Amino acid sequence: MSHLQLDDIDLAFGKHMIVRKLSLRLEKGRIGCLLGPSGCGKTTVLRCIAGFERLTAGAIQLDGVTVGTPSHSVPPERRRIGMVFQDYALFPHLSVADNIAFGLRGESAASKRHRVDELLGLVGLSEHGAKYPHEMSGGQQQRVALARALAPRPSLLLLDEPFSNLDVDLRERLSYEVRDIIKATNTTAILVTHDQHEAFAVADEIGIMYEGRIQQWDTPYNLYHRPINRFVADFIGQGVFLRGRVLNDRQVRVELGILNSAVPLVCGDDCGGCTHGSDVDVLLRPDDIVHDDASSLKAEVVHKAFRGAEILYTLRLSSGSRVLSLVPSHHNHAIGERIGIRLGVDHVVTFQDESTGLNLAAHPEAVAA
Template sequence: MSHLELVGIDLAYGTHRVVRGLSLRLEKGRIGCLLGPSGCGKTTVLRSIAGFERVLGGEIRLDGVVVSRKDHHLPPERRRIGMVFQDYALFPHLTIAGNIAFGLRGDSTDTRSSRVDELLDLVGLAGQGEKFPHEMSGGQQQRVALARALAPRPSLLLLDEPFSNLDVELRERLSYEVRDIIKATQTTAILVTHDQHEAFAVADEIGIVHQGRIQQWDTPYNLYHRPANRFVADFIGQGVFLPGMVLNDREVQVELGTLNSAVPVECGIGCGGCSRNCSVDVLLRPDDIVHDDASPLKAEVAHKAFRGADILYTLKLASGARVLSLVPSHHNHAIGERIGIRLDVDHVVTFHEDDTDEAATPALVQISR
């Protein structure tokens, strides 16, 4: 039995339907994430799980018990759900210890004090319970908010864009810390974010949300290497689509070479294997194109983005098509220079050129060595 299950839920604001038939399952102790652009419905889904929004259709279940459906709505305070908000929502007039203990008002003084000390130690703020929120940094305040949400030992923890107010470097470091803290308490959690780096750092499973639907619920690895449709392929990571031609049920020809498929080439829902001369689009990531001075295959540097350890090159092929290549930064080439490249592809995804976002099923192909 799943710890959290959403079964075909519909949500709306007035007459505007923002979520349509959305479903997901999350097992106990796992961290899930709803990832997508602004306005896609992900925060509305989180609010419905918390009990702040009523569903128009479908069901939300916690440990097999229905907490939301059209004719039944368990109020938020009875769901045993903790929540960490984007703006931390700490009480400025309470100490750090007082904030963490806020949800423990029914416990004895000794029990509250012991739990607060335990959580302060867990989030790396031992001995700082008498400080006030304004005396803490943004990262420290976020850890206090997390400790407060965990204090009552919730059945489920929800995190709504918890790192958006922090600078990039702190956000990356804190995301790993938050994952470790949640895992240490064996708490089931759902994170909402528009930042895929946060999602990859924190979550075990990620749902890509687009236009009120989950396009793919999967591991970070599979989302990157096995996207279910064009939207997921475009949203996760970076890459370009290169035109290809199916030679037979195992080979696809692109401008850079012939791709050898480990399974019969499929490029759309209901496709039982593509026929010869079927046109497809092949997804190539920056790590699929390797800089190699000895390679006879050349491409022109059209653009470069220095990233410290790496440079992301945009390379123009003979046809005028462009691909991306991530290269160690000591290979510093000028715009207009022609450099050697070769393919090093473990996963290539193909889509039929006419497929829409929701209609495309990927085929994994592997390049001949």
């Protein structure tokens, strides 16, 4: 039985449908994430789970108990859900220790002190209990907010864009710290973000949302290498689509060579086999194009983005098509220079063609010839 279960939930404000037939399952101790562009409905789903919005259709179950339907909604305070907000929402007039203890109602003073000390240690703030929020950095305030949410031992933890107010370096480091803290308490959690780097750093499973629906609920690895449709392929990571022609059920030819798939290629609405000779779009990631000085296959450098250990090159092929290649930065080539490349594709991902919109087939464990 899933710890959190959403079954075909809808939410509408008047005639405006925000969430449409959305379902997901999350097991105990797992961290899920709703990832998508602004306005896709991800925060609204979080509010439905928390009990702040009543469903238009569907049901929400927590630990096997139905907590939300159109006709029945358990109040937020009775759902045993902890929340970490974008702006931390700490009480400025309370010390760090008192902020953490705020939700520990009905416990003895000794029990509260023990729990607060335990959480201060867990979030690495043992020496800061007497301070006030304004005396803490943004990262420290976020850890206080997390400790406060965890203090009552919630059945589920919800995090709404928790790192958006932090600078990039701190955001990345704190993402890993927050994951470790949540895992240490074996708490089930749902994170909402529009930043895929945060999602990949924190979550075990991610739901890519678009227009109120989850397009794909999967591991970060599968979302990147085995996207279920064109929107997911576009949204996750970087990549380009190169025109290809199907040779048989396991081979497709692109300008750079022939790609061999370990599983039959799938094209079209009915997920049937690709037709021999049909044109397809092939997704190529920057790690699929390998820099190789010894290769006779050349491409022109038209743009470069220095990223420290790596350089992301935009390369123009002889046809004029462009591909991306992620190369160690000691290979520092000039704009206009022609460099050797070769295919290094491990997953062949094909689309019927761009006009089919979201119809895509992902083909794992392929080897480029």
